[in-house]
Amino acid sequence: MNLGLLTQLTQAFGPSGYEDKVRALIQEHVAPWADELRTDPLGNLIAYHRGNGKGQKIVLAAHMDEIGVMVSHVDKEGYLRFTRIGGVYPLHCIGSRVRFADGTHGVIYLEHREDTSPSPKLTQLYIDVGATNKDDVPVSVGAPAVFVRPLVQQGERLISKALDDRIGCYILIELLQQVQDSPHDLYFLFSTQEEVGLRGARTAAFSINPDMAIAVDVTITGDTPKALPMAVTLGDGPAIKVQDSGMIAHPKVRQLLVDAARKAKVPYQLEVLRGGTTDAAAMQLTRAGIPSGALSIPCRYIHSPSEMVDSEDVANAIKLLAAALA
Amino acid sequence: MKHERLVDILQSLSNVMSTSGDESEMRRALRPLLAGQVDELRVDSLGNLITLKKGTGESQLRVLVTAHIDEVGMMVVDHTPDGALKVQAVGGIDDRLLPGLNVCVGKEQLPGVIGIKAIHHSSSRERLKAIPLKELSVDIGAENRKEAQRLAPVGTRVTFSTQAHPLGELIAGKAFDDRAGCTALVALLHEEPFPFDLYGVFTVQEEVGLRGARVAGYAVAPAVAFVLEGTIADDLPKKEDVGPTSQIGQGPVLTVMDRSYISAPWLLRYTVQLAEKLGIPYQFKQPGIGGTDAGAIHLTRGGVPSLTLAVPCRYIHGPISLLKPADLEATITLTSAALRHLTAEQLANN
Numbered sequence A: 001m002n003l004g005l006l007t008q009l010t011q012a013f014g015p016s017g018y019e020d021k022v023r024a025l026i027q028e029h030v031a032p033w034a035d036e037l038r039t040d041p042l043g044n045l046i047a048y049h050r051g052n053g054k055g056q057k058i059v060l061a062a063h064m065d066e067i068g069v070m071v072s073h074v075d076k077e078g079y080l081r082f083t084r085i086g087g088v089y090p091l092h093c094i095g096s097r098v099r100f101a102d103g104t105h106g107v108i109y110l111e112h113r114e115d116t117s118p119s120p121k122l123t124q125l126y127i128d129v130g131a132t133n134k135d136d137v138p139v140s141v142g143a144p145a146v147f148v149r150p151l152v153q154q155g156e157r158l159i160s161k162a163l164d165d166r167i168g169c170y171i172l173i174e175l176l177q178q179v180q181d182s183p184h185d186l187y188f189l190f191s192t193q194e195e196v197g198l199r200g201a202r203t204a205a206f207s208i209n210p211d212m213a214i215a216v217d218v219t220i221t222g223d224t225p226k227a228l229p230m231a232v233t234l235g236d237g238p239a240i241k242v243q244d245s246g247m248i249a250h251p252k253v254r255q256l257l258v259d260a261a262r263k264a265k266v267p268y269q270l271e272v273l274r275g276g277t278t279d280a281a282a283m284q285l286t287r288a289g290i291p292s293g294a295l296s297i298p299c300r301y302i303h304s305p306s307e308m309v310d311s312e313d314v315a316n317a318i319k320l321l322a323a324a325l326a
Numbered sequence B: 001m002k003h004e005r006l007v008d009i010l011q012s013l014s015n016v017m018s019t020s021g022d023e024s025e026m027r028r029a030l031r032p033l034l035a036g037q038v039d040e041l042r043v044d045s046l047g048n049l050i051t052l053k054k055g056t057g058e059s060q061l062r063v064l065v066t067a068h069i070d071e072v073g074m075m076v077v078d079h080t081p082d083g084a085l086k087v088q089a090v091g092g093i094d095d096r097l098l099p100g101l102n103v104c105v106g107k108e109q110l111p112g113v114i115g116i117k118a119i120h121h122s123s124s125r126e127r128l129k130a131i132p133l134k135e136l137s138v139d140i141g142a143e144n145r146k147e148a149q150r151l152a153p154v155g156t157r158v159t160f161s162t163q164a165h166p167l168g169e170l171i172a173g174k175a176f177d178d179r180a181g182c183t184a185l186v187a188l189l190h191e192e193p194f195p196f197d198l199y200g201v202f203t204v205q206e207e208v209g210l211r212g213a214r215v216a217g218y219a220v221a222p223a224v225a226f227v228l229e230g231t232i233a234d235d236l237p238k239k240e241d242v243g244p245t246s247q248i249g250q251g252p253v254l255t256v257m258d259r260s261y262i263s264a265p266w267l268l269r270y271t272v273q274l275a276e277k278l279g280i281p282y283q284f285k286q287p288g289i290g291g292t293d294a295g296a297i298h299l300t301r302g303g304v305p306s307l308t309l310a311v312p313c314r315y316i317h318g319p320i321s322l323l324k325p326a327d328l329e330a331t332i333t334l335t336s337a338a339l340r341h342l343t344a345e346q347l348a349n350n
């Protein structure tokens, strides 16, 4: 495991729509291994591996963006109100720290509430950047910010912000180096704006127009106290998507991944996700339809500032995908 | 374009009846305004009015500017035995605003009134409650169901019957969302040719789901898109220090992020820098609120960097909204400048 690279990836600033720093970082790591590299109108980074002319045209997608917040108002006292970028839950926010593009840090806290409902509304929260009044605030309305949490490795477990989906970006970067002999035309798509509606993947899939698409993203697990029933466990292997709330994986793509797991002798799980989806859902419906599937990394506490994955699952996902594309 | 002419166009377009899905009156009103100003003009299968203003040939870019010609309103869905019309909303309408209003019914513009029982008959508690639209009906003076059916069959459009007029420094009228944007687009098309081919598209069905823009974006396949809008100004005093979304008199409202899209950061930065340089006022729309045609356009084909510039308008989606002509003029000036300085290199570098 290249912990240095994963640290850089997870700690980079990249809320949806503002993925340029993540893109620059990934670009640096894939450039030596890609036959072509381009950035498209929505900011997607596409690294192309040329096959031998006999293979298929395949997209592998991982999204660069992460959830975050955006300033919606600065009040007289210098406190900031904010809106969500992607699926941000108020309960996760309280006491969290956020960082703006210019390096300004802020603490999110909760105003005094008359109502005692367990979950506050986002409108009851504010960001405190330590300002004494409005003119003292270094950021303005429209400024995006991301949550702050370092990457920690503890045994096989990895904990950080933005593992959704920098872990997928990490896997694709490593994978590109291992599939240099693949007969297929491979498009490594580092997509934008997944968290706000699978937007980047949709337009990138249109311009690439592939024969098949596979998203590499995280999925929830059912192995935590009183978790909703979900037959995915952290550390039991990458999860091959059967379906989620946005798409049904193409049976052939699913079978390709199952066969690859057997060939590579790596453990795998099958995933049926009730709520949530991936870039594959958008790619599947592009143009006349693209057979699509997904390989998911089991992840606890998705969309909280402390997401947790297992490094064995990550290593096995790379092996599985390398076998699938050989 | 001269101030008086601009206000005149705004007022005349504001008075046009053009609810989503039936925008023929707006297309009819626009044609004479565009005559001689564009090189091509066609109507597509959804009713979008697509115009091409050929460029000087300096630049090969293909740029799209849109404004939507539909407005929120109502549609007849049933008739009562005593000759009143039952209606449902077309787009986002606030039921609280409706009782007692004058409305316009159908192409013949029959006058109608949204009836409500007399104050003498309603309890004090009833008078504090909003009446949902389904409990209201439109009275067109018909004697019975048969006559109502004849005068306003199911599917007939109903709009607010407001006539635009000046109000102090402001202009009052209905449907400034998006007749403000339409007026701005007309003014842009009256300007000297741009360095590139400019597609000025008057889109349909924005208020019911950005539908016209989606297919128009596909057909035009632009490199960049600007969307001209009338947006929420909620600048009146508030109890809490958590807003406003935008303010009248503070210039064009630029979208950073709304529910439908995120503006291309480079395009936003570029436009802001131009505004600063040229001394044009501007403001940011409070993020996370509303959506515009940019939401559909930016996702067409291989993706289109997009930006929405809006005129701040008070009380949009109601029977009467207010705007300040200076905001409209600044929106036109800033959009024109953004268009004229746009280069292919900027696109390539971002």
Ligand SMILES: [Zn+2]
Residues within 6 Å of the ligand: A063, A164, A165, A194, A217, A218
């Ligand atoms: Zn994800």
Ligand SMILES: [Zn+2]
Residues within 6 Å of the ligand: B068, B177, B178, B206, B229, B230
């Ligand atoms: Zn509008």
